[in-house]
Amino acid sequence: xxxxxxxxxxxxxxxxxxxxxxxxxxxxxxxxxxxxxxxxxxxxxxxxxxxxxxxxxxxxxxxxxxxxxxxxxxxxxxxxxxxxxxxxxxxxxxxxxxxxxxxxxxxxxxxxxxxxxxxxxxxxxxxxxx
Amino acid sequence: xxxxxxxxxxxxxxxxxxxxxxxxxxxxxxxxxxxxxxxxxxxxxxxxxxxxxxxxxxxxxxxxxxxxxxxxxxxxxxxxxxxxxxxxxxxxxxxxxxxxxxxxxxxxxxxxxxxxxxxxxxxxxxxxxxxxxxxxxxxxxxxxxxxxxxxxxxxxxxxxxxxxxxxxxxxxxxxxxxxxxxxxxxxxxxxxxxxxxxxxxxxxxxxxxxxxxxxxxxxxxxxxx
Numbered sequence: 001x002x003x004x005x006x007x008x009x010x011x012x013x014x015x016x017x018x019x020x021x022x023x024x025x026x027x028x029x030x031x032x033x034x035x036x037x038x039x040x041x042x043x044x045x046x047x048x049x050x051x052x053x054x055x056x057x058x059x060x061x062x063x064x065x066x067x068x069x070x071x072x073x074x075x076x077x078x079x080x081x082x083x084x085x086x087x088x089x090x091x092x093x094x095x096x097x098x099x100x101x102x103x104x105x106x107x108x109x110x111x112x113x114x115x116x117x118x119x120x121x122x123x124x125x126x127x128x129x130x
Numbered sequence: 131x132x133x134x135x136x137x138x139x140x141x142x143x144x145x146x147x148x149x150x151x152x153x154x155x156x157x158x159x160x161x162x163x164x165x166x167x168x169x170x171x172x173x174x175x176x177x178x179x180x181x182x183x184x185x186x187x188x189x190x191x192x193x194x195x196x197x198x199x200x201x202x203x204x205x206x207x208x209x210x211x212x213x214x215x216x217x218x219x220x221x222x223x224x225x226x227x228x229x230x231x232x233x234x235x236x237x238x239x240x241x242x243x244x245x246x247x248x249x250x251x252x253x254x255x256x257x258x259x260x261x262x263x264x265x266x267x268x269x270x271x272x273x274x275x276x277x278x279x280x281x282x283x284x285x286x287x288x289x290x291x292x293x294x295x296x297x298x299x300x301x302x303x304x305x306x307x308x309x310x311x312x313x314x315x316x317x318x319x320x321x322x323x324x325x326x327x328x329x330x331x332x333x334x335x336x337x338x339x340x341x342x343x344x345x346x347x348x349x350x351x352x353x354x355x
Contacts, residue, residue: 039165039166040166040170041166041168041169041170044169044173045169048172048173083131086131086132086135087135087170087173125173125176126176126179
């Protein structure tokens with residue numbers, strides 16, 4: 001089944017997510033070494049594949065092992081939001097949030113928020129999300 | 131993205147062609163940007179439930195015909211080609227493939243240099259009649275808001291231009307010539323420019339004599355001019 005929320009996260013954020021128990025239904029996770037790998041096309045592709053919301057989950061500011069990959073991801077997420085606005089899509093469908101392994105509840109909260117947004121906004125691509 | 135979508139409206143098969151030269155270096159039309167634009171077009175099509183095929187392809191340099199030949203079949207199979215090269219690329223593609231519509235995916239405005247990552251500043255207006263040897267390596271045509279040729283206007287304040295948030299080009303020229311110990315050049319009047327070499331009288335043609343084939347050479351190779 002197509003997930004409502006696609007989480008694109010780095011290793012640290014992934015640890016934060018996993019250490020807080022099983023993921024809620026409708027959430028799927030794509031792990032990358034660092035969210036600095038994210039580009040706008042990946043986020044748009046996630047939405048086209050049927051996700052209602054793409055949540056980019058990176059490290060806390062100042063906590064990226066690759067120095068500033070999380071800040072780069074933020075820039076790209078903002079750029080993806082601008083593209084969505086151009087396409088007439090609510091930019092809230094791409095969200096950037098931060099979490100650390102020491103604070104798994106924050107990661108969990110970001111996922112909950114994204115799920116709420118996904119329910120509020122409904123499906124984007126026809127037929128992809130029954 | 132909005133402009134590109136309007137340009138390709140109605141097309142069933144779209145090819146986004148990036149350019150690995152200047153446009154890629156300017157982070158405007160390289161592989162990443164081509165793929166991103168393609169994804170945006172695909173997403174829009176998926177939302178509209180329309181059946182649009184979007185592919186991407188890269189040319190080493192869109193301005194040279196040779197580099198577009200390998201793309202011939204994929205271009206010919208498309209309704210529209212979105213060029214992520216500069217305006218030169220769009221025109222060369224259109225010329226080579228006259229029956230396929232080529233549209234600009236970029237909005238090329240100038241020749242600049244990267245000031246820092248992702249920030250570019252115009253340096254050259256390609257105006258012909260270069261005077262950089264007289265102006266300490268700072269172009270008064272491209273960098274002075276009023277393209278003044280012999281010193282600043284009255285609007286230069288504390289080294290800043292009164293138009294926009296730019297340094298005054300003539301302040302930069304003065305400072306550069308002082309550093310070079312060539313303040314004397316400031317007293318040499320630059321004659322009125324020959325604007326015929328710039329944006330008038332149709333496209334400018336540049337012939338590099340050492341590179342262009344002579345008629346005799348062409349004949350020897352069995353080609354006509």
